[in-house]
Amino acid sequence: MGSFKGHIVPGTLFLVIGIWHIWCCVVRYVSNPKNFRVRVWNPVPGFGGRVKYLELYVIAVGAFIDLCIEFLYSTHVKIFVNGVLNPSHMNDFEHSGMLLMFFIFGIIELSKDKVSFLPLPEGALCFIVSAAFTAEYLLFYFHSTTHKGLEGYYHLILVLLIVLCIIATIAGALMPTSFPADLCSGISITLQGLWFYQTAFTLYGPMMPDGCRLKGNEISCGSTGHEVYGELLANFQLFVQVLVVLVGVTGAYIYMRSKNLVAQLL
Incomplete structure (x- = not known):
C-alpha cells in the first residue's frame, strides 16, 4: 500500500526530467537534424555554465532524498528485527533499491561529465538508465505489497509505462542518431510522472471513483460494477494524459520550427 506523498515525490522527479528531456530533444533536432545524437541527459544553458549539470543534480539529489525518506523515515530506522530485515x-x-539505481546513475553521469572520472560512451549510459528502469519494473511487478482490484489496475498501467521507458532507452543505445527513440524516451518518462500523480490523486486523494474508498490500507469497491467503472475511468485518464503530452510535443516542435525558420530568414 502506498500513500499520496509516496507517489507525488517520485512523480514530480519523473515529470520534471521528462518534460525537460522532450524540450531539449526537440530543440536539438530542429536546430541541427543532420548531426542529431541521442542524449541521456541535457545540460542547462546560461548563467555562465553554473547550472549546466542541474538535471543530474536533480536526479542524484532527488533520488537520494527520496531514498532517505523510504529507507530511514518510513521505517522509523527499524531496519532489522530479530536479525532480519523488518x-x-x-x-x-x-x-529504496529502485531509488538507489537512479542515484547511482546520477553519480556515474556526474563522474563522467564533470570530473571525467568515468569516460563512458553515451550508449553505455543509455543501458545504465535502462537498468534503473528495469529495477523499477521488477519492483512493481514482483512487489511484496500485493496490489489487487482497482489499486492493482492503476499499478499495472504504471508497469506498462515503465516498460516503455526501458524499450525507449535501449532503442536510444542501439540507434544513437534516432530522433524518435530519444523523443519516445522523454514522452515515456513524462507519462510515468503523470501517472504517479494520477495514482496519488485517484487512490489517495479527492478523485476516488464513485463506489470505491480507501479503508485502512486497502482500496475497496462496493461492487464489481464500481470496480469496472474505476478501471474504465483509469483508461480514460491515461488516454487524456497521452493526448495532452502529444499535443504538447507537437506544439513544442511547431514553435521551435517556426522560430528556426524566422532565424534563418533574418
Missing part, C-alpha cells in the same frame, strides 16, 4: 517495511526497502 518484514513490516519490505515495500520501503524495495522502493
Whole structure:
C-alpha cells in the first residue's frame, strides 16, 4: 500500500526530467537534424555554465532524498528485527533499491561529465538508465505489497509505462542518431510522472471513483460494477494524459520550427 506523498515525490522527479528531456530533444533536432545524437541527459544553458549539470543534480539529489525518506523515515530506522530485515517495511526497502539505481546513475553521469572520472560512451549510459528502469519494473511487478482490484489496475498501467521507458532507452543505445527513440524516451518518462500523480490523486486523494474508498490500507469497491467503472475511468485518464503530452510535443516542435525558420530568414 502506498500513500499520496509516496507517489507525488517520485512523480514530480519523473515529470520534471521528462518534460525537460522532450524540450531539449526537440530543440536539438530542429536546430541541427543532420548531426542529431541521442542524449541521456541535457545540460542547462546560461548563467555562465553554473547550472549546466542541474538535471543530474536533480536526479542524484532527488533520488537520494527520496531514498532517505523510504529507507530511514518510513521505517522509523527499524531496519532489522530479530536479525532480519523488518518484514513490516519490505515495500520501503524495495522502493529504496529502485531509488538507489537512479542515484547511482546520477553519480556515474556526474563522474563522467564533470570530473571525467568515468569516460563512458553515451550508449553505455543509455543501458545504465535502462537498468534503473528495469529495477523499477521488477519492483512493481514482483512487489511484496500485493496490489489487487482497482489499486492493482492503476499499478499495472504504471508497469506498462515503465516498460516503455526501458524499450525507449535501449532503442536510444542501439540507434544513437534516432530522433524518435530519444523523443519516445522523454514522452515515456513524462507519462510515468503523470501517472504517479494520477495514482496519488485517484487512490489517495479527492478523485476516488464513485463506489470505491480507501479503508485502512486497502482500496475497496462496493461492487464489481464500481470496480469496472474505476478501471474504465483509469483508461480514460491515461488516454487524456497521452493526448495532452502529444499535443504538447507537437506544439513544442511547431514553435521551435517556426522560430528556426524566422532565424534563418533574418
